[in-house]
Amino acid sequence: MHDSDTENDEGLRDFVREVVRADLDAGRTQSVVTRFPPEPNGYLHIGHAKSICLNFGVAEEFGGRCNLRFDDTNPTKEEQEYIDSIQEDVRWLGFDWGEHLYFASDNFEKLYEWAVHLISNGKAYVDDLSAEEIRNYRGTLTEPGKDSPFRDRPTDESLDLFARMRAGEFEEGARVLRAKIDMASGNINMRDPVIYRILHASHPRTGDSWHIYPTYDFAHGQSDAIEGVTHSICTLEFEDHRPLYDWLVENLPVPSRPRQYEFARLNLSHTVLSKRRLIQFVEEKHVSGWDDPRMPTLSGLRRRGIPPEALRDFAKRIGVTKNDSVVEMSLLEHCVREHLNKTADRRMAVLNPLKVVIENYPEGSSEELDAINNPEDDDAGSRKVPFSRELYIEREDFMEDPPKKFFRLAPGREVRLRYAYFLTCTDVVKDDAGEIVELRCNYDPATKGGTAPDGRKVKATLHWVSAAHSIPAEVRLYDYLFTRADPGADGDILDDLNPDSLTLLDGCRVEPSLADSKTSGTIQFERQGYFCIDRDSTADELVFNRTVALRDTWAKIQAKSG
Numbered sequence: 001m002h003d004s005d006t007e008n009d010e011g012l013r014d015f016v017r018e019v020v021r022a023d024l025d026a027g028r029t030q031s032v033v034t035r036f037p038p039e040p041n042g043y044l045h046i047g048h049a050k051s052i053c054l055n056f057g058v059a060e061e062f063g064g065r066c067n068l069r070f071d072d073t074n075p076t077k078e079e080q081e082y083i084d085s086i087q088e089d090v091r092w093l094g095f096d097w098g099e100h101l102y103f104a105s106d107n108f109e110k111l112y113e114w115a116v117h118l119i120s121n122g123k124a125y126v127d128d129l130s131a132e133e134i135r136n137y138r139g140t141l142t143e144p145g146k147d148s149p150f151r152d153r154p155t156d157e158s159l160d161l162f163a164r165m166r167a168g169e170f171e172e173g174a175r176v177l178r179a180k181i182d183m184a185s186g187n188i189n190m191r192d193p194v195i196y197r198i199l200h201a202s203h204p205r206t207g208d209s210w211h212i213y214p215t216y217d218f219a220h221g222q223s224d225a226i227e228g229v230t231h232s233i234c235t236l237e238f239e240d241h242r243p244l245y246d247w248l249v250e251n252l253p254v255p256s257r258p259r260q261y262e263f264a265r266l267n268l269s270h271t272v273l274s275k276r277r278l279i280q281f282v283e284e285k286h287v288s289g290w291d292d293p294r295m296p297t298l299s300g301l302r303r304r305g306i307p308p309e310a311l312r313d314f315a316k317r318i319g320v321t322k323n324d325s326v327v328e329m330s331l332l333e334h335c336v337r338e339h340l341n342k343t344a345d346r347r348m349a350v351l352n353p354l355k356v357v358i359e360n361y362p363e364g365s366s367e368e369l370d371a372i373n374n375p376e377d378d379d380a381g382s383r384k385v386p387f388s389r390e391l392y393i394e395r396e397d398f399m400e401d402p403p404k405k406f407f408r409l410a411p412g413r414e415v416r417l418r419y420a421y422f423l424t425c426t427d428v429v430k431d432d433a434g435e436i437v438e439l440r441c442n443y444d445p446a447t448k449g450g451t452a453p454d455g456r457k458v459k460a461t462l463h464w465v466s467a468a469h470s471i472p473a474e475v476r477l478y479d480y481l482f483t484r485a486d487p488g489a490d491g492d493i494l495d496d497l498n499p500d501s502l503t504l505l506d507g508c509r510v511e512p513s514l515a516d517s518k519t520s521g522t523i524q525f526e527r528q529g530y531f532c533i534d535r536d537s538t539a540d541e542l543v544f545n546r547t548v549a550l551r552d553t554w555a556k557i558q559a560k561s562g
Helices: 015-026 046-061 080-093 104-120 131-138 155-167 216-227 236-250 275-283 298-304 308-318 329-343 512-519 553-561
Strands: 033-036 065-070 101-103 124-127 176-179 194-198 212-214 231-235 259-263 353-358 366-372 382-388 390-394 414-417 422-430 436-444 471-478 502-510 523-525 529-533 542-549
Touching: 015 046, 015 231, 015 259, 033 046, 033 216, 033 231, 046 065, 046 080, 046 231, 046 298, 046 308, 065 080, 065 104, 065 216, 080 298, 080 308, 101 104, 104 124, 104 155, 104 176, 104 194, 104 212, 104 216, 124 155, 155 176, 155 194, 176 236, 194 216, 212 216, 216 231, 216 236, 231 236, 236 259, 298 542, 308 329, 329 529, 329 542, 353 502, 382 390, 382 512, 471 512, 502 542
Parallel strands: 033 065, 065 101, 231 259, 353 436, 471 542
Antiparallel strands: 124 176, 176 194, 194 212, 353 390, 366 382, 414 422, 422 436, 471 502, 523 529, 529 542
């Protein structure tokens, strides 16, 4: 169990957990076995995180186990890179399969034997129709299909042809093996589905030993049975495949009888979770790669600084239902903020620096001031931040001619410097173009720590860094990848790409304690947002990615609706 999660998993209620409880109570299941079965043809995304949390979570809650199985039945699209990344993502999310790592390819010989079993019992046949002809014969949702002219091929002939298919005698597409079920079925998936196809491709694990490969539908349920899976939990698009899943399990000598249950997949606003689209974005370089922080991939979210605890919390909050719906991105961001507000250390960083010279501070002097690491965590302690005569503040924290409700620094106005002193602007220095390049100020030495002995108040507190001690940084501000909540709804999805999804800020300055942040997690830049160190950082310049801004739109929405 994950002690840091915000809700006890044993208190969760949904239809999947009710099914599991009922099976255990009735004795239909002695020990719960689930599985997470990704295809190794891409990187996992946040939709997979929902499935991972459900499958591993259910097994964990009921004292069972969850297998990690790669459904590697299509060698033309599978790579070891994806296998490695998937294992890394599952572990990062907080789950472990122990010794129960499996591959559908481990079962190829057994699956072949079971295909022969179907042929021998008159429940499968080799078909010579082309893929297009099979589609035409299949019929429509309103019209039944037609029998293939090869449907009644003699059993011995199908067995011979199937063995020769395995031996590699025929070209790709020349023949397939189909289950013989019902061409008039109202469920198109039951109209003699293809269960094997010829594919002359080298497999990452089995090499060139196979020239035929099982389809996903044929490999999936049988692999569940081999592994002793009791509850095969998948998304709603497989609901129409369940009759085929059950038919194969019932008509084969499998060692166990798994049952399939479907739940609604995750649909998230302002993003796309289609693997085909994500591959397109990577290949066409709309993003920098699979781990681009704008991508909904788990590797992208990790690089952005999203904590796995927040993703697990998000999965709990959205729940498990049978109804498709769209979840607002703001809910995910709320879960991230809620976790980081409690756990992230605070630091000061100035993203758009404006120089401040404190004229009454001794030249050549500096001091160290105490700064709180996390006001939400007393055990986080404090740190020292250097203070000197020359500082940087945010350019937007000063206005020469401020409007009525602007309470930050202005000529003649006093503000508080976080953890430091009260400061008053006395003069403004401009360049030849009239741009403000420096502020001249005075400080009140009696206000050390940010309070005045005479009780006077100020209306604004600013963050800052010491000019001499701060270190340079590049900051990357990430926003939604798409401008629309429903990308592509009105046309080409690429037209909805957000041109401002990434803003690069050079010349930022951060407090010196951040020099050691390569080994730390996500932190809060005070008044700015949550940020994490990026792997592009160098010895000369740190690079930070914005995880999420400070403003919580979801909390405001909930407050209004309440």
